[in-house]
Amino acid sequence: MAVLRDVIFLSQDWAEAMIPQGGESIISVTSPGSALADLNDGWRDVLRIQFDDVDPDETPPGAFESELAELSEAQAREIAAFVLASAAHSQTIIVHCKFGQSRSPAIAKAICDHYRLPFPPKFRSHNRFVHGLVLKAMQVQSGV
Numbered sequence: 805m806a807v808l809r810d811v812i813f814l815s816q817d818w819a820e821a822m823i824p825q826g827g828e829s830i831i832s833v834t835s836p837g838s839a840l841a842d843l844n845d846g847w848r849d850v851l852r853i854q855f856d857d858v859d860p861d862e863t864p865p866g867a868f869e870s871e872l873a874e875l876s877e878a879q880a881r882e883i884a885a886f887v888l889a890s891a892a893h894s895q896t897i898i899v900h901c902k903f904g905q906s907r908s909p910a911i912a913k914a915i916c917d918h919y920r921l922p923f924p925p926k927f928r929s930h931n932r933f934v935h936g937l938v939l940k941a942m943q944v945q946s947g948v
Contacts, residue, residue, distance in 0.1 A: 807891070807892065807893060807894070807895055808890075808891035808894060808895060808896075808897060808915075808919055808921070809895045809896065809921070810895065810896040810897075810921070811896070811897050811898075811912045811915045811916050811919075811921055811923075812896065812897075812898050812899070812912070813898075813899045813900070813901075813904055813908040813909045813911070813912035814898065814899075814900050814904045814908065815900060815901070815902065815903050815904035815905075815908075816832075816834070816841050816900050816901065816902050816903075816904075818900065819832065819841055819843065819898060819900035820841055820842050820843060820844070822843075822844065822898070823844055823846065824844065824845075824846040824847045824848075825846070826846055826848060827848055827893075827894055827895055827896070828847060828848060828894060828895075828896045828897070828898055829847060829848050829849035829850070829851075829886075829890035829894040829896070829897050829898070830843065830847050830849070830850050830851070830897070830898040830900070831851045831853065831883065831886065831887075831897065831898070831899045831900070831908075831911060832850065832851065832852045832853070832900055833853055833854070833855070833899070833900060833901040833902075833907045833908055833911070834852070834853075834854050834901070834902070835854060835855070835857075835873075835902070836855065836856065836873045838854075838902075840852055841900065848890070848893065848894050849886065849889070849890045849894065851882070851883065851886040853879055853882065853883065854873070855873050855874060855875045855876070855879060855907070856872040856873050856874065857901070857902075857906045857907050857931060858872045858873070858874040858875075858931075858933070859874075859931050859932060859933035859934070860874055860933060861932070861933055862932075862933075874933070875907075875933070875934050875937055875938075877937065877941070880934075880937040880938050880940070880941040881941045881944075881945065883911060883938050883941065884938060884941035884942040884944075884946075885945060887915055887918075887942060888942065888945055888946055891915075891919065897912075897915060899911045899912045905929050906929055906930060906931045906934075907931055907934055909927060909929070909930040909931075910930040910931040910932070910933075910934035910935040910938070911934060911935075911938050912930075913927075913930050913935050914934075914935050914936075914938035914939040914942060915938075915942070917935075917939055918939060918943065918946070918948070
Protein backbone atom coordinates (compact mmCIF):
# COMPACT_ATOMS: atom_id res chain seq x y z
CA MET A 805 0.00 0.00 0.00
CA ALA A 806 1.34 3.42 -0.96
CA VAL A 807 2.08 6.03 1.67
CA LEU A 808 3.08 8.57 -0.97
CA ARG A 809 1.42 11.96 -0.46
CA ASP A 810 3.54 14.54 -2.28
CA VAL A 811 5.54 14.73 -5.48
CA ILE A 812 7.69 17.81 -5.91
CA PHE A 813 9.65 18.81 -9.00
CA LEU A 814 12.39 21.40 -8.95
CA SER A 815 15.72 22.49 -10.39
CA GLN A 816 19.06 20.85 -9.70
CA ASP A 817 20.21 23.91 -7.76
CA TRP A 818 17.24 23.63 -5.40
CA ALA A 819 17.70 19.86 -5.04
CA GLU A 820 21.37 20.31 -4.16
CA ALA A 821 20.42 22.87 -1.51
CA MET A 822 17.80 20.62 0.13
CA ILE A 823 18.50 19.04 3.47
CA PRO A 824 16.35 15.90 3.51
CA GLN A 825 14.58 14.99 6.72
CA GLY A 826 15.23 11.27 6.12
CA GLY A 827 11.94 10.05 4.73
CA GLU A 828 12.06 11.54 1.25
CA SER A 829 13.16 9.80 -1.93
CA ILE A 830 14.70 11.62 -4.89
CA ILE A 831 15.00 11.05 -8.61
CA SER A 832 18.02 12.95 -9.89
CA VAL A 833 17.89 13.58 -13.65
CA THR A 834 20.99 14.87 -15.41
CA SER A 835 22.14 14.89 -19.01
CA PRO A 836 24.65 12.30 -20.24
CA GLY A 837 28.18 13.65 -19.88
CA SER A 838 27.23 16.22 -17.25
CA ALA A 839 28.25 16.06 -13.61
CA LEU A 840 25.92 14.22 -11.26
CA ALA A 841 23.98 16.38 -8.83
CA ASP A 842 25.81 17.05 -5.56
CA LEU A 843 23.03 15.85 -3.27
CA ASN A 844 23.22 16.11 0.50
CA ASP A 845 23.17 12.94 2.59
CA GLY A 846 19.96 11.78 4.21
CA TRP A 847 17.72 10.74 1.31
CA ARG A 848 15.83 7.52 1.96
CA ASP A 849 16.18 6.37 -1.66
CA VAL A 850 18.10 7.92 -4.55
CA LEU A 851 17.77 7.16 -8.26
CA ARG A 852 20.28 8.83 -10.55
CA ILE A 853 19.38 8.67 -14.22
CA GLN A 854 20.76 10.42 -17.28
CA PHE A 855 18.94 11.41 -20.46
CA ASP A 856 18.51 14.59 -22.46
CA ASP A 857 15.38 16.70 -22.68
CA VAL A 858 14.22 15.29 -26.00
CA ASP A 859 10.73 14.68 -27.29
CA PRO A 860 11.07 12.82 -30.59
CA ASP A 861 7.47 13.70 -31.45
CA GLU A 862 8.24 17.43 -31.28
CA THR A 863 11.88 17.55 -32.42
CA PRO A 864 12.36 17.98 -36.16
CA PRO A 865 14.90 15.60 -37.72
CA GLY A 866 18.36 17.20 -37.90
CA ALA A 867 17.42 19.93 -35.42
CA PHE A 868 20.47 19.23 -33.30
CA GLU A 869 24.08 19.05 -34.37
CA SER A 870 24.96 16.28 -31.91
CA GLU A 871 23.15 13.11 -31.02
CA LEU A 872 20.93 13.54 -27.97
CA ALA A 873 19.91 10.69 -25.70
CA GLU A 874 16.18 10.47 -25.22
CA LEU A 875 14.62 8.56 -22.34
CA SER A 876 14.66 4.85 -23.19
CA GLU A 877 11.97 2.32 -22.33
CA ALA A 878 14.48 0.57 -20.04
CA GLN A 879 15.08 3.83 -18.16
CA ALA A 880 11.33 4.43 -17.90
CA ARG A 881 10.98 0.95 -16.36
CA GLU A 882 13.81 1.77 -13.94
CA ILE A 883 12.05 4.98 -12.88
CA ALA A 884 8.74 3.10 -12.50
CA ALA A 885 10.30 0.38 -10.35
CA PHE A 886 11.98 2.99 -8.17
CA VAL A 887 8.76 4.96 -7.70
CA LEU A 888 6.63 1.91 -6.98
CA ALA A 889 9.12 0.73 -4.35
CA SER A 890 9.66 4.17 -2.82
CA ALA A 891 5.95 4.99 -2.66
CA ALA A 892 5.51 2.16 -0.17
CA HIS A 893 7.64 3.93 2.45
CA SER A 894 8.23 7.55 1.39
CA GLN A 895 5.58 10.21 1.83
CA THR A 896 7.43 12.53 -0.55
CA ILE A 897 9.23 11.95 -3.82
CA ILE A 898 11.35 14.81 -5.16
CA VAL A 899 12.24 14.88 -8.85
CA HIS A 900 14.84 17.27 -10.20
CA CYS A 901 16.42 18.08 -13.54
CA LYS A 902 18.67 20.95 -14.59
CA PHE A 903 16.02 23.69 -14.64
CA GLY A 904 12.96 21.89 -13.23
CA GLN A 905 10.87 22.80 -16.26
CA SER A 906 10.54 19.79 -18.56
CA ARG A 907 11.99 16.40 -17.58
CA SER A 908 11.35 16.52 -13.83
CA PRO A 909 7.76 17.80 -14.10
CA ALA A 910 7.10 15.11 -16.73
CA ILE A 911 8.16 12.39 -14.31
CA ALA A 912 6.35 14.10 -11.43
CA LYS A 913 3.15 14.34 -13.48
CA ALA A 914 3.36 10.64 -14.39
CA ILE A 915 3.69 9.78 -10.70
CA CYS A 916 0.80 12.09 -9.78
CA ASP A 917 -1.38 10.65 -12.56
CA HIS A 918 -0.64 7.10 -11.47
CA TYR A 919 -1.37 7.75 -7.78
CA ARG A 920 -4.15 10.28 -8.43
CA LEU A 921 -2.26 13.02 -6.64
CA PRO A 922 -2.68 16.71 -7.50
CA PHE A 923 -0.42 18.28 -10.10
CA PRO A 924 -0.40 22.02 -10.87
CA PRO A 925 -3.20 22.23 -13.49
CA LYS A 926 -1.75 25.21 -15.35
CA PHE A 927 1.76 23.74 -15.68
CA ARG A 928 2.19 22.80 -19.33
CA SER A 929 5.91 22.80 -20.17
CA HIS A 930 6.58 19.19 -19.14
CA ASN A 931 8.08 16.80 -21.69
CA ARG A 932 5.08 14.84 -22.95
CA PHE A 933 7.20 12.00 -24.35
CA VAL A 934 8.86 11.42 -20.95
CA HIS A 935 5.50 11.67 -19.18
CA GLY A 936 3.90 9.09 -21.45
CA LEU A 937 6.77 6.62 -21.29
CA VAL A 938 7.06 6.76 -17.48
CA LEU A 939 3.29 6.57 -16.92
CA LYS A 940 3.01 3.55 -19.22
CA ALA A 941 5.91 1.81 -17.43
CA MET A 942 4.29 2.46 -14.04
CA GLN A 943 0.95 1.07 -15.24
CA VAL A 944 2.55 -2.06 -16.69
CA GLN A 945 4.68 -2.74 -13.60
CA SER A 946 1.80 -2.19 -11.19
CA GLY A 947 -0.64 -4.24 -13.29
CA VAL A 948 -3.00 -1.33 -13.90
